[in-house]
Amino acid sequence: MTEAHVIVGLEVHCQLDTKSKLFCGCSTDYRNDGPNTHVCEVCLGLPGSMPVLNKRAIEFAMRVAKALSCEVLYESEFSRKNYFYPDLDKAYQITQYDKPLAEKGILEIDGDDGEKKVRITRIHVEEDPGRLVHMGNAERGRYSLVDYNRAGIPLIEIVTEPDMRSPKEARKFLNKLRATLEYLGVFDSEKEGSLRVDANISIKGSERVEIKNITSYKGVEKALTFEVTRQRNLLRRGQVVERETRHYLEARGVTQSARSKEMEHDYRYFPEPDLRPLQVRSWVDSIVLPELPDARRERFMVQYGCSVNHARTLTGELRLANFFEKVVEPDPAGLPALAATWIADILIGELNYRSMSLDLLEPATFTELIRLLKNGIITDKSGVEVLRVMLDQRLKSETTETPEVIVTRLRLAKTTGDDAALRTAIREAIAENQKALEDYRNGKAGALNFIVGQVMKKTRGRSDPAELNRLLQEELSKGA
Amino acid sequence: MTGTLSFEPDDRFNAFLTTCRKVSHGSGRLAGIPVAVKDNISTQGIETTCASKILKGYIPPYDAHVVRLLKEAGAAIVGKTNMDEFGMGTTTENSAFGPTLNPLDTSRVPGGSSGGSAAAIAAGMVPMALGTDTGGSIRCPAAFCGIVGLKPSYGRVSRYGLIAYANSLEQIGPMAKTVTDVSTLYSVIAGHDPRDSTSYDRSYNHIPSVEIKGLKIGIPQEYFGKGVDPAVGNVVQKAIGTLEQLGATTIPCTIPSMEYALAAYYVICTSEASSNLARFDGVRYGPAADVKKSWHDAYRDVRRAGFGEEVRRRIMLGTFALSSGYYGKYYAKAQVARENVRADFSRIFSKVDVIAGPTMPTTAFRLKEKSDPLSMYLSDILTVPANLAGIPSISVPCGKVAGMPVGLQIMGRHFDDERVIDVAYAYEQAVRA
Ligand SMILES: [Zn+2]
Numbered sequence: 018m019t020e021a022h023v024i025v026g027l028e029v030h031c032q033l034d035t036k037s038k039l040f041c042g043c044s045t046d047y048r049n050d051g052p053n054t055h056v057c058e059v060c061l062g063l064p065g066s067m068p069v070l071n072k073r074a075i076e077f078a079m080r081v082a083k084a085l086s087c088e089v090l091y092e093s094e095f096s097r098k099n100y101f102y103p104d105l106d107k108a109y110q111i112t113q114y115d116k117p118l119a120e121k122g123i124l125e126i127d128g129d130d131g132e133k134k135v136r137i138t139r140i141h142v143e144e145d146p147g148r149l150v151h152m153g154n155a156e157r158g159r160y161s162l163v164d165y166n167r168a169g170i171p172l173i174e175i176v177t178e179p180d181m182r183s184p185k186e187a188r189k190f191l192n193k194l195r196a197t198l199e200y201l202g203v204f205d206s207e208k209e210g211s212l213r214v215d216a217n218i219s220i221k222g223s224e225r226v227e228i229k230n231i232t233s234y235k236g237v238e239k240a241l242t243f244e245v246t247r248q249r250n251l252l253r254r255g256q257v258v259e260r261e262t263r264h265y266l267e268a269r270g271v272t273q274s275a276r277s278k279e280m281e282h283d284y285r286y287f288p289e290p291d292l293r294p295l296q297v298r299s300w301v302d303s304i305v306l307p308e309l310p311d312a313r314r315e316r317f318m319v320q321y322g323c324s325v326n327h328a329r330t331l332t333g334e335l336r337l338a339n340f341f342e343k344v345v346e347p348d349p350a351g352l353p354a355l356a357a358t359w360i361a362d363i364l365i366g367e368l369n370y371r372s373m374s375l376d377l378l379e380p381a382t383f384t385e386l387i388r389l390l391k392n393g394i395i396t397d398k399s400g401v402e403v404l405r406v407m408l409d410q411r412l413k414s415e416t417t418e419t420p421e422v423i424v425t426r427l428r429l430a431k432t433t434g435d436d437a438a439l440r441t442a443i444r445e446a447i448a449e450n451q452k453a454l455e456d457y458r459n460g461k462a463g464a465l466n467f468i469v470g471q472v473m474k475k476t477r478g479r480s481d482p483a484e485l486n487r488l489l490q491e492e493l494s495k496g497a
Numbered sequence: 498m499t500g501t502l503s504f505e506p507d508d509r510f511n512a513f514l515t516t517c518r519k520v521s522h523g524s525g526r527l528a529g530i531p532v533a534v535k536d537n538i539s540t541q542g543i544e545t546t547c548a549s550k551i552l553k554g555y556i557p558p559y560d561a562h563v564v565r566l567l568k569e570a571g572a573a574i575v576g577k578t579n580m581d582e583f584g585m586g587t588t589t590e591n592s593a594f595g596p597t598l599n600p601l602d603t604s605r606v607p608g609g610s611s612g613g614s615a616a617a618i619a620a621g622m623v624p625m626a627l628g629t630d631t632g633g634s635i636r637c638p639a640a641f642c643g644i645v646g647l648k649p650s651y652g653r654v655s656r657y658g659l660i661a662y663a664n665s666l667e668q669i670g671p672m673a674k675t676v677t678d679v680s681t682l683y684s685v686i687a688g689h690d691p692r693d694s695t696s697y698d699r700s701y702n703h704i705p706s707v708e709i710k711g712l713k714i715g716i717p718q719e720y721f722g723k724g725v726d727p728a729v730g731n732v733v734q735k736a737i738g739t740l741e742q743l744g745a746t747t748i749p750c751t752i753p754s755m756e757y758a759l760a761a762y763y764v765i766c767t768s769e770a771s772s773n774l775a776r777f778d779g780v781r782y783g784p785a786a787d788v789k790k791s792w793h794d795a796y797r798d799v800r801r802a803g804f805g806e807e808v809r810r811r812i813m814l815g816t817f818a819l820s821s822g823y824y825g826k827y828y829a830k831a832q833v834a835r836e837n838v839r840a841d842f843s844r845i846f847s848k849v850d851v852i853a854g855p856t857m858p859t860t861a862f863r864l865k866e867k868s869d870p871l872s873m874y875l876s877d878i879l880t881v882p883a884n885l886a887g888i889p890s891i892s893v894p895c896g897k898v899a900g901m902p903v904g905l906q907i908m909g910r911h912f913d914d915e916r917v918i919d920v921a922y923a924y925e926q927a928v929r930a
Contacts, residue, residue: 058557058558058559061781062776062781063557063558063559063781064539064545064547064552064555064557064660064661064776064782065538065539065557065561065657065658065659065660065661066559066657066658067656067657067692067693067694068694069691069692069694070694097772099771099772099775099819101775101778101793101796103778103780103792106776106781107775107776108772108775108776108778109772109775160788163780283820283821285771285772285816285819285820285821285824286819286824287768287769287772287819287824287828290663290664290665290695290769291656291661291664291693291694291695292694292695293694293695
C-alpha cells in the first residue's frame with residue numbers, strides 16, 4: 018500500500034488573539050496570572066449572567082473566512098452544545114452548529130505532489146472551556162482543581178474536507194494555516210495551548226478514526242504517522258480498523274482508544290436563546306486583508322532574490338519574515354543573500370535546538386553579524402560560534418554582547434596570510450603529521466585535507482579554508 | 498443613601514423566603530418604597546435560591562439589572578419572595594421551602610410561579626413587587642390574589658441577573674395593587690441593557706390614561722370555550738361590557754394555533770430549562786458534591802437530591818425533546834407552532850388594538866388540588882400564547898366568583914405595552930368610581 022491511500026481531514030481549533038473574552042469583558046491575557054483571576058459572572062457561568070458577543074472576535078473570524086475564500090453565511094447563529102464536564106461551568110458550550118459563520122473555502126498548500134488546494138468545509142466561532150489542573154499523587158489521593166481563566170476565550174474552528182494524503186501533508190496544511198492566521202493578526206501560535214487539533218484518518222476502504230485533542234504541530238504529524246502504521250498493521254494481519262475515537266498521548270507518541278462511553282455523547286444542540294442571530298455578510302467587503310504568505314513569498318523572491326526554498330521558509334512564519342526584513346533593512350541590496358541563508362539554514366536550527374523564541378533576538382544585532390560575514394571579517398565557522406554565544410547569553414540574561422565584542426574577546430577575526438600565528442600553526446601541523454605529508458607526496462590528495470583540518474583546529478576555525486589551502490601549498494612547495 | 502427602612506412583616510402566608518430587617522435606600526422615583534423581589538432575580542449579598550434546595554446558600558456577587566435600577570430609583574429591597582422552584586409551576590406549591598398561601602383564603606394557592614410576590618402585595622406587606630412570567634407566572638398569581646400584574650413585551654426589560662428557566666419566553670415584570678403602581682414600577686425597570694443581547698432600546702415613560710374611545714378589542718372564542726369555568730367567563734364578559742361602555746368596540750376572533758400552543762410551550766420551556774439547569778452540579782454553589790466519588794456519580798447525586806420532583810420532570814422532558822432523533826419531532830415542531838401563534842396574533846392585531854379574555858380558566862385552586870401535573874399544565878392555556886408571541890399582557894382584577902378574584906387579561910401588539918396598561922387603567926378607574 019502507498020501513501021496515496023491515506024485520507025486525512027482536520028478540525029483545527031485556534032484561540033483568537035482578542036484582548037477580551039468572547040462573551041464578557043475579562044482579559045484574555047491570563048497566562049502569567051494565578052488561577053481564576055480573569056473571571057466574572059459571565060465566564061464563570063453564574064446563574065442569571067448572559068453572554069454579550071465580542072464584535073472583534075467575529076471580525077477576526079471574518080478575516081480568516083475572507084483569507085480562506087469562504088462564503089460567509091447571510092445569517093449564522095450560536096447554539097448550545099450540552100454536556101457535563103467539570104471544566105464547563107454552564108454545562109454547555111456556546112458554539113455554532115448548523116449555521117456556522119462561513120463555509121466552502123480553500124487553502125493552497127505545498128503538497129506531497131506539488132501545489133494542492135485543501136477544501137475548507139466550514140469556519141465557526143465558539144468559546145473555550147476552563148481547564149482542569151490535576152493535583153495530588155497516587156499515595157495521598159488524586160484530585161483536580163478547576164481554573165476558569167481560559168473559560169470564554171474565543172476559539173475559531175476550521176474544518177477541512179478529507180483532502181490530505183499523508184501525515185506530512187497534514188503538517189504542511191497546519192503550518193500554512195498557522196502562517197495565514199498570524200499574518201491576519203488574529204492568532205499567536207507561541208501562546209501555550211493556543212492550538213488544538215482533531216484529526217480524522219482512514220486508509221481507503223476502511224473505517225475512519227478520529228484522533229482527539231492533539232495540542233502541537235509536531236504532534237499532529239506524529240499522531241497521524243502512528244495511526245497510519247497501526248491501521249496498516251491491522252489490515253496487514255487481516256483485521257479491520259474500527260470506527261472509533263482515540264486520544265493522542267503526547268508524551269508517548271501513541272494514540273489510545275477512548276472509552277466507548279465518550280462516543281455516546283448526544284450534545285442536544287439548540288439555538289442559544291440569549292444571543293440574536295448574526296447577520297454579518299455585509300462586513301466582508303469592508304475587510305482589507307494584509308499581505309498573506311503566498312504573496313510575501315513571491316515578493317521575497319522578486320525583491321530580495323531569495324531562492325524558492327528560502328522564500329518559503331522565511332515567509333512560512335510571520336515572525337521569521339518580519340525578522341528577515343528588519344535584518345536586511347539597512348542594506349536591502351547587499352544583505353539579503355547572506356541573511357536569507359543565515360536565517361533559514363542556520364538561525365532556525367539554533368533556535369529550535371534551544372527551544373528559543375525568535376523574539377529574543379534583536380534584528381539589528383543579527384544585521385551586524387551578517388555584515389561581519391559579508392565583509393570577510395569572520396569565517397562562516399566563526400559566525401556560527403558568535404551566533405551560539407549570543408543565543409546562549411540571551412537565554413541567561415536580558416542583553417548580549419554585540420557580535421563585534423564577541424569576535425574581539427574570542428579573537429575570532431579571520432586570519433590572513435601575514436598572520437604569524439597562522440604560519441606557525443601550518444608549520445606545526447606539517448611537523449606533527451609527517452605520515453600524512455608522506456601520503457600526500459605519494460599522491461594521496463586527501464591527506465592534505467587532514468593537515469588543513471589540523472590547522473583549523475589550531476586556529477579555532479578562524480582561517481578561511483581557501484586561503485589556508487593556498488598558504489599550505491606555499492609552505493609545502495617551500496619545503497620541497 | 499437617604500434613609501433606612503425597617504421591615505418586619507407578619508408573614509403568615511410564607512410569601513417571603515428572605516426578609517431584610519433594616520434596609521437603607523436612596524432617593525428617586527421609588528424613594529423609600531419597600532419593593533419585594535422574586536427569588537429568581539439575583540440580588541448582590543442577598544441569598545437567591547429560586548426556591549430550590551440546590552441553590553440554598555447561594556449569595557450572588559452581583560445585582561440583576563432590574564435590581565440595580567430599583568436601587569438607583571431609591572427603592573428599598575425588603576426581601577425575596579417565594580415561588581415555584583425555578584418558576585416551574587402554577588401554584589407556588591413547588592417550592593422547596595413550603596407553599597405560599599393565598600391571603601384571601603389560606604386554603605387556596607396564590608397562583609404561581611410568582612405567588613410570593615402576589616401574596617406579599619395582596620396581604621399589604623409591600624405595595625409593589627417584581628415577578629417573572631414565563632408562561633403566566635405574573636398574571637396567574639395576580640389574578641388569583643386580586644392584584645395587577647404585567648408581563649412586558651419580550652425585550653423591554655433586561656433579563657440580566659434573572660436566573661433563567663426559559664430564556665426565549667420569560668420577562669421580569671411589575672406587580673402591584675393598582676395599575677398606576679404597576680406603571681410606575683415598570684417605568685423604573687424597562688429599557689435597554691447592553692448586557693442582555695435580547696433587550697431593546699424601548700424605555701417606558703407613560704402616564705396611564707383612561708381614554709379608550711374607539712378602541713377595538715378582539716375577543717377570541719378560545720378564551721371562553723372548553724376548559725374555561727363559565728362563571729369566570731361571565732365575570733370577564735361583564736368587564737368587557739364595561740370597556741364597551743367606555744367607548745370600545747368588540748370584534749370576535751379566533752386563535753386556531755392555540756390548539757398546539759400549550760404543547761409547544763412545554764416543549765420549548767422544558768428544552769431550555771434542561772440546558773439552563775445543567776450547571777447546578779455541586780461544583781460551584783449549592784450543596785457540595787461528594788469529592789470522594791467520581792464526578793459523574795457526584796453530579797447525579799447532587800442533582801437528584803437538590804432538585805424537586807417537578808423540576809426533575811421538566812429537565813427530563815426537555816432533555817428528551819432535544820435528543821438526537823427527537824429534536825425534529827419536538828423542538829423543531831414546537832418552533833413551527835410558535836411561529837403559527839405569532840402569525841395568528843399578527844393577523845388579529847391587523848384588525849384590533851388589543852385582545853381581551855380571562856387570565857385564568859378558573860379562580861384560585863385549593864392547595865394540592867392540582868397534584869396531577871397535566872391538569873396543572875392545562876391551566877396555563879390562556880397565558881402561554883402571549884409568551885410564545887412575545888407580546889405584552891396584563892391581568893387586572895375584574896370581579897369575583899364565590900369570593901375569589903377573577904383576572905381580566907388584556908394583550909397587545911409587541912411593544913404596545915402602553916396601550917395594554919391604558920385599557921387596564923380605564924377599566925380599573927371605571928369600576929372604582
Ligand atoms: Zn468574564
